[in-house]
Amino acid sequence: MAVTAKAFQLWRSRIAPEDTVTDLCRVAGIKRSTLAQQLVRGKVSAPTIVAIARAYDLPPAEALAEFEGYAGLAAGIRMPTDAELVSQVSHIDILRLLVARSEDKECAGADLQLDLAPFPHRNSVRAWIEAIDPGDIRQQVAASTGVARQNLSAQLTAGRLAPEIAVEAARIAGVSLTSGLVVTGLLTPHEGGWPEDGRARALCAMSDLDLVFLARDRLDVLGKxxxxxxxxxxxxxxxxxxxx
Amino acid sequence: MTTTIQWAAFGLCAAGAAVRVPGLREGRGRTMFMALVLLTLAVGLSLDPIYLAVDAVLGGGNVANLLLRLALYAVFLLFGIRMAAAFDAARARRLIVGPFGLSIVALTVAATLYFFVSSELGGSSTGLRAFDDQDTVRQYGAVGRLYPGYVAACLVVPAALAVFDRHARPIHRFACALVACGYALVVVFVLLRLTPLPPTSWDILLPFSAILLTVLGLCLIWVSRVTARKASNSPNKLA
Known part of the structure; x- marks a missing residue:
């Protein structure tokens, strides 16, 4: 979520010593009133940091890593697991592959032309949490971040997850620390170290049985x-x- | 203070009815329109200038007060039916339009007519205040509070439950909170009048605050409906 205004000012004077706050906002394309308000409140939001980092050609993950709560973020980038990759495929694309296989239209190589819809999709956040869940991730995240379980569930239902909670969840599950920021849309897949054709590859590697059960689970969620x-x-x- | 709140309630009821006029041609909100017109009439007849003018036309025998009572019963019956349906409250619906509820209406109307006829009511007097010394007039007033109190008691709980529905729209929850507060005030008012407490300004403030709150809640639901119609393209649930 937010970093302290003091830490932000220190960081800003390091990356752009010459620029004023106004310059910063102009270059990064954020409203001056938005940043001013965040500074007055003493908390600068993660999307602001990411926008400024992008504008100054810094990798956003490295920029965030300088702040408390995001320590080791850039160093913690790893390949996403197959389960994570598949969790970011929309149910429509899963069903399309299922239909293609049923008609014997899938052949090696052709799969990568699946034209998967860009993500995050509607249920990205919840699907990701389920994909990395070793069994009790919600309790663990709630315990280590101090956020109430109910609040956490509400965020997942609304398709949101506060950035520092997303990072903490990844830390607990032992996956790439940027994954949660990618599935919430804060970082682009490229910035978060997600390979471009990773989702299509992981999806096509699934057996028929796994694909059918995956489709069933997704339809179940959709039905509810x-x-x-x-x-x-x-x-x-x-x-x-x-x-x- | 008391006159201000009465006029405010009168204005709000009239406005609530007026905004529903354009929808009538499409057949929307007819019952609510009827109920609000009757409520406007009832509130109007509790105001001195309107009461005296109307009663003069009706012969000066306080028939206007009888009209007020009957209009109020109709308002509570209509509100009761519609709100029980809106809150999906089957038990409240049974209590209001079931055999028990309807026999209470019949009993109330009969008792109201009886006490009206058996009172000596010579000369117009708003709220029959000039005849308070007659026992039958006091009974007439007590019977007049019975049915509204009954319907309000049936609807308080379903309205309050709708406030705590976390999935409902915030505007609907707020509107339900207003309605629930309105009905709660009616119940409190009716109960207070059963005690020997002398009826001072709360005798006016409580019922008219209840009307203001309830009609305000209905207006919010109307606003929510109109805005929802403008943004009528519902999102594709399958995408």
Whole structure:
């Protein structure tokens, strides 16, 4: 989430000693009022750091690593696991591969032309947490970050995860520290050390059985979401039609 | 203070009814419109100038007060039906439109008519305040509070539960909170009048605050409906 304004000022005077805050905002394309407000509150957000780092041609992961809570971030970049890669494929793409295999249209090499939709997808964050979960990751993350379990679940349901929690989750699970920042969209896959065709390769390496169960699990999640959404729609309609 | 809140309630009810006029042609919100018109009428008849003018037309025998009572019963019945449906509260619905609820309506109307006829009501008087010394007039007033209190008690719990629905829209939760507070005030008012406490300014403040809160809640739901219609393109749930 946020780094202290003091640490930010130190960092800024190192990377751009000549530039004022106004210059910084202009170069990085962030609103001056946004940064000013963050400085007044004493907390500068991670997206601001990333935007400034990009503008000054610094690797964002290295820039973040200078701040408390992100220590060792750049050094902790590793190859994402296959489970992580597959978790970032949308259910539509999984079903497309399933259909392609059922029609014998998949042949070695052709797979890499799957044209996977860019990620993060709608359920990226939750799917990633499930992919790296050794069994009790939510309890462990809650315990080590001090964030309540309920709050954590709410973030996952909304498809969000605060950056320092994402890093902590990766640390606990023993995966690449930038993975969580990639799946929340803070870093691009390239910045986070995710290979470009990694997802397609990991997906195509799955056996038919694993692919079918993966599709089943994803459809299960989707079904629950749609049921929830329709229930909420029904309640809204009841409210409008009876009292509106 | 008391007159201000009465006029404010009158204005808000009239506004709540007026904004629903354009939807009527498409058949939307007819019941709520009817209920709000009746509520505007009832609130208007509790204001001196309007009451005296209307009662003069009706012959000066305080028939306007009877009209007020019957309009209020209709308002609570209509609100009760619609809100029980909106909150998906099957038990509240049974209690209001089931055999028990309807027999309470019938009993209340019969008792109201009986006490009205058996009172000596010569000369217009808003709220029948000039005849407070008659026992039948006091009974008439007590019966008039019975049914609204009953419906409000049925709806307080479902409305309050809707406030705690974490999946609901914030505007709906806020509107439900207003409605729940309104009904809670009605219940408190009815209970307080059963005690020997002398009816001072709270006798006006409580019921009219309840009307303000409830109608404000209904207006918020109307706003939510109108804004939702403008942004009617629902997202593709499968994508």
């Amino acid at each position: 979401q749609i049921r929830r959404a329709e229930l909420d729609d029904g309640k809204d309609r009841a409210m409008w039609e009876n009292l509106g």
